[in-house]
Amino acid sequence: MNILIFFLILTSQIIYNLPITSSQLTDPTPYSGNQGQWRLLHSSVGISAMHMQLLRTNKVIMFDRTDYGPSNISLPRGQCRRDPNDAALKVDCTAHSILYDLGSNTFRPLTVHTDTWCSSGSVLPDGTLVQTGGYNDGDRVVRTFSPCNNDYCDWLELPNYLIQRRWYATNQILPDGRVIIVGGRQQFNYEFYPRSSQNQGGPRTIWLEFLRQTTDQDENNLYPFLHLLPDGNLFIFANTKSIIFDYSQNAVVRELPNIPGGDPRNYPSTGSSVLLPLDENTPSNGSIEVEIMVCGGAPRNSYVLALHGEFINALGTCGRLNVYDPNPRWLVELMPVPRVMADMLLLPTGDVIIINGAAQGAAGWENGRDPVTKPVIYRPSEVLNHRFSVMIGSPRARLYHSTAVLVPDGRILVGGSNPHAYYNFTGVEYPTDLSLEAFSPPYLSEEYDPVRPRIAAIDVVFGYRQLISVEILVPESLSVRVLSARLVAPSFTTHSFAMNQRMVILKLIGVTHVAAGSYRVSLVGPSTAEIAPPGYYLLFVVHADIPSSAAWVRVQ
Structure with missing residues (x-):
């Protein structure tokens, strides 16, 4: 995985190649x-x-x-x-x-x-x-x-x-x-x-x-x-x-x-x-x-x-x-x-x-x-x-x-x-x-569409601790400090409890500028099955507190 990341750094324009934390997502939706x-x-x-x-x-x-x-x-x-x-x-x-x-x-x-x-x-x-x-x-x-x-x-x-x-x-x-x-x-x-x-x-x-x-x-x-x-x-x-x-x-x-x-x-x-x-x-x-x-x-x-x-x-x-x-x-x-x-x-x-x-x-x-x-x-x-x-x-x-x-x-x-x-x-x-x-x-709301990401291409199978690539489109410029990718397990809901519901914010490795408005996001799959049990998840990319529509991925 480290060799692949190094290759990405050498061959592409890297915007950001350090881990970020959720505490940096500081642009809340009004x-x-x-x-x-x-x-x-x-x-x-x-x-x-x-x-x-x-x-x-x-x-x-x-x-x-x-x-x-x-x-x-x-x-x-x-x-x-x-x-x-x-x-x-x-x-x-x-x-x-x-x-x-x-x-x-x-x-x-x-x-x-x-x-x-x-x-x-x-x-x-x-x-x-x-x-x-x-x-x-x-x-x-x-x-x-x-x-x-x-x-x-x-x-x-x-x-x-x-x-x-x-x-x-x-x-x-x-x-x-x-x-x-x-x-x-x-x-x-x-x-x-x-x-x-x-x-x-x-x-x-x-x-x-x-x-x-x-x-x-x-x-x-x-x-x-x-x-x-x-x-x-x-x-x-x-x-x-x-x-x-x-x-x-x-x-x-x-x-x-x-x-x-x-x-x-x-x-x-x-x-x-x-x-x-x-x-x-x-x-x-x-x-x-x-x-x-x-x-x-x-x-x-x-x-x-x-x-x-x-x-x-x-x-x-x-x-x-x-x-x-x-x-x-x-x-x-x-x-x-x-x-x-x-x-x-x-x-x-x-x-x-x-x-x-x-x-x-x-x-x-x-x-x-x-x-x-x-x-x-x-x-x-x-x-x-x-x-x-x-x-x-x-x-x-x-x-x-x-x-x-x-x-x-x-x-x-x-x-x-x-x-x-x-x-x-x-x-x-x-x-x-x-x-x-x-x-x-x-x-x-449509007023947030200029910063809303759209998933253009994605690895549909996520392995544990494996490198994952997601291509996104953002109409306006991308701010990496307010970018994240999140797995959501769909819930079985009854009687006011959403069984099996969970969200995992994936580790962000880097973002590559591919073309105008197009970016490749490098992520790491969930660390363990205890953090994300195997199965189908919704993957949302969130930018400045505005989510994309989700893509289905399988964690295994």
């Missing part, structure tokens, strides 16, 4: 003068999108539960689903899953045979979505979806593959390409996909005492927050507590301090969480800084109070924790408005968008009030007390069972909201919403 833009894509896609996953084909798979009765979209070719265990319809000729095409703004129905209610998922290194669990006859089912370039791919189901029922569990892709599945209702344990055998005794689940310790009378530890750390361990947050966990040895490596305030952050007091970007441009003698952020939730007892018609204010705080600090302490910050059931997504800029949710109540049917329709963008690198910016609001409430994902052009795709046991469109305060919207953050 969010104060731009609040983004909403666009309604479809008034109805036929289902309420309880779960979403972006696939490498630029299509987004969405699905709801199956046991609420008919949806508003029929299965193709007159097909019907026959399920004697279904609580609502034994014969159902409507679809409960769709595949949405970002490029054409069209969608088609998919077939799920068993109940996917409150399930979880991850994408394997080959791009296959593995979705696990659900309810009733679906609680031990594994379903897979392999992306294709035609209209024939559909869900495949593996009945009774899971060892335990998984309802409200969380998944995380691991460095070796396996998926760990943690928790679920009354499941204080974890297991793996594919199944793992222990000492020739066959597949088994592994007890996790932390989950038993964090449950309470309202549970408040469902859909625990999982983040894979650069040392290969897991960060697990449930209720108010968090640990660093070695899943290979079933050992707690470190107990971290409780989040201040004593109020729960997991379902049904649903908050959200992100792992802030991992920057590989750290000094050679330093380690990557790892910070976790947890925002929103509901005060203790909010769920029971909501069941009895009393809706109290949601939590208005975020906690931020450096998990590798010798003496870690939560930094608590106040959001512009309290929020429960909000989604948190990493933007290409490394900022965090907080979107959807309510200002009162808790998660669950009929339990939320006062929709919060204005997204908030949080800038981790800004000075304290100046990190939040309020965006323009949507005309639509997105409450329980709403979702959001980042898509390759930098927009946020938003759908779902069904706070009822069945689809209910009339006579209720918050009707079931089958629409699909997109929110465009301020960085997509």
Whole structure:
């Protein structure tokens, strides 16, 4: 690699050939003068999108539960689903899953045979979505979806593959390409996909005492927050507590301090969480800084109070924790408005968008009030007390069972909201919403096009620690000190948590001026599979806080 870099220096006009750090990215987008833009894509896609996953084909798979009765979209070719265990319809000729095409703004129905209610998922290194669990006859089912370039791919189901029922569990892709599945209702344990055998005794689940310790009378530890750390361990947050966990040895490596305030952050007091970007441009003698952020939730007892018609204010705080600090302490910050059931997504800029949710109540049917329709963008690198910016609001409430994902052009795709046991469109305060919207953050404004990079050519396979070349076009002159390249793992989003989401800021080696407005950027692939597990990622090039559209790359 060093010889190749030396060759580039000799044969090209090098603009910059030293590592840069994220602290040098000092030209922020002026969010104060731009609040983004909403666009309604479809008034109805036929289902309420309880779960979403972006696939490498630029299509987004969405699905709801199956046991609420008919949806508003029929299965193709007159097909019907026959399920004697279904609580609502034994014969159902409507679809409960769709595949949405970002490029054409069209969608088609998919077939799920068993109940996917409150399930979880991850994408394997080959791009296959593995979705696990659900309810009733679906609680031990594994379903897979392999992306294709035609209209024939559909869900495949593996009945009774899971060892335990998984309802409200969380998944995380691991460095070796396996998926760990943690928790679920009354499941204080974890297991793996594919199944793992222990000492020739066959597949088994592994007890996790932390989950038993964090449950309470309202549970408040469902859909625990999982983040894979650069040392290969897991960060697990449930209720108010968090640990660093070695899943290979079933050992707690470190107990971290409780989040201040004593109020729960997991379902049904649903908050959200992100792992802030991992920057590989750290000094050679330093380690990557790892910070976790947890925002929103509901005060203790909010769920029971909501069941009895009393809706109290949601939590208005975020906690931020450096998990590798010798003496870690939560930094608590106040959001512009309290929020429960909000989604948190990493933007290409490394900022965090907080979107959807309510200002009162808790998660669950009929339990939320006062929709919060204005997204908030949080800038981790800004000075304290100046990190939040309020965006323009949507005309639509997105409450329980709403979702959001980042898509390759930098927009946020938003759908779902069904706070009822069945689809209910009339006579209720918050009707079931089958629409699909997109929110465009301020960085997509045309006024920033002169400095916006465009990816012209790229190595589509990234090896670990290998040199990578990306050719970009920038209409105006390039400022290297505000240039970066970022890998983003698309998330499986449900119930206000974006599973498997992560961003890696790649090590920048140099930039070569090729021609007018054209540059070759030299990068180094991720250091380890613990930092970036194998699989498909979105690569964004960001210049002066303005991102390109992403290119798909495969890390292996």
